[in-house]
Amino acid sequence: MSMLEQLTAAFPSVDFEQVLDPPQDVAHVPADVYLDFVAAAKTAGFDVFVNLCGVDYLRRDPRFEVVVNLLSYEPPARLRLRVGVPASDPTVATITGVFPGANFYERETFDLFGIVFAGHPDLTRLVLPDDWEGHPLRKDYSVGSVPVRFKGSPKAT
């Protein structure tokens, strides 16, 4: 039984899809089985933590998504987890207990998206100052601009 078949059998609520270029499997994981699924994937052979990041889809429900990439060295295979996170309660479980490497990535995602990882040992801002307001990678956070003075422009002040 291959690694993926094990996971498919154990988690009927998870949708799998295959991406051909580059070859990798994508699993759409409901938030309630997320932690169990990560632990099961680690046991099944996807035991290398690659990364974790957030995506803000803005006008979609659920609005946020947490994306986790896992890797297996033998046989070489990649698995990507996509976990929907609602905007009303942007909370998912932390996976630092399974993969300690998720520590900084979850802090970064919390910092830039405001997604809360319940149970994280030290969930504080990582790259931005502590007193920063807002979460810049959210789509409703403006990029901002610096006014440029053009000759004769009515806006030039």
Add this chain to the structure above:
Amino acid sequence: MSDTPNVVTGDLEAPTTEAPQEPRDAASAAADARREVHDMWVAGTEEPEWMRSYTNEGAQEMLEADQDPARELHRGTVVEDDFMEDEPADDDELQILNMGPQHPSTHGVLRLHLELDGETIRRVKPIIGYLHTGMEKTAETLTYMQGSTNVTRMDYLSPMHMELAFSLAVESLLGVEIPERGQAIRVLLTELNRVSSHLVWAATQGTDLGAVSMLIYGLRDREYILEFFEKTTGLRMNHNFIRPGGVAADLPDGWEEDVEQIIEKVSQGVSEYEELLNGNPIFQDRTIGVGVITPEECKALGVSGPMARASGIKWDIRKAFPYSGIDKYDFEVPTGKHGDVWDRYQVRIAEIWQSLGIVRQVLETMPAGDYRTPDRKVTPPPRKRIDESMEALIHHFKLFTSGYKVPVGETYRAIESPRGELGMYIVSDGRERPWRMHARTPSFNHVQALPTMMTDSLVADIVATIASADPVLGDVDR
């Protein structure tokens, strides 16, 4: 002395008697002291309520040892170089030392909080973000055409790899095929870039351990490669040369001789380093058994590249998931055994030799043909065609004003950068700009693995460990 009259101002006014102050409790006195410090340094800004509650350093302060849940996480496996405590030291015997962000051995602006018990490190907290410039947000405002200009500035020691990872991700969304010559040029440039990046590592690793002449030698040899890059791309760094669809231009005339000379000079240089360092007892003492990380820790923390290979993991993305036709070339994946600084040194030096071998093979087998895809929706037409063809002019205009649209989808594309797995995760909503771009950078994982390597080692091993992790802070903070 108190009753001596003040001769300068005179004792003109009678001393006012002040009402005795209410004795204040310790907590509010401490809060006052903190507010005073805060007003002095950040006057005019409001201190957030939650920050006032426990620290004046915000999230970056090290928690009390027994309240630090991440402690066990970063303890790491007990290895032979660890100096374990017989019994826990008292709080007043421990000392918090702040290293960086201006420390020259932190390779940029890495800051480490160290909790020391005498000479032994008990806890480490890496603090990053001093170079954060919001490149992932910037990427969402740039077209795919402009995107490689942005990503090339992340890891400034291996810009070619950043561009290649971005280009591959965009190309896999677009479904574009790159001609063989374009792929061979990509391999040539990225492998040369791997050599130049490892040369900077050799220079800094040597300097940090006292072999100061290594700095001169390493940067001298790197300059040969950068000169070639300048001739090819126009810039020494931040090239924006590898773009979605191929490369920006063909190689310059006489590139064969240039590459030939680089191989010759760098080979000579690297042989010299090996003579200098391999048998050097000081270098051996400072590196063997220092900063050990086990294969299991590498997997759990996402440590990749030369660091993982030095721990004995025979894994190279170029072998497992080949890209840009790298599987056509013959090369070995060097590995170490112990996962210490010495093994990382050996692995990286071996990688320089392997990369030079690949460069020689590319030199001998460079195919003829186009260096970019003929798909004019992605790459601009040749300059000459713009004068002759209206369609070419329109293509050129559309490409450089609005860019090209990329089909809806999301992809993760990883390549083997000099530091490890460099991945680009791109989400496209079908428009000219990425909806989301996330760079999975190897240095980020390596910086968070530093506590595992350093805990229970000696202070003197910190610089050796940081240098062997070879972090680029532009890569960490993005």
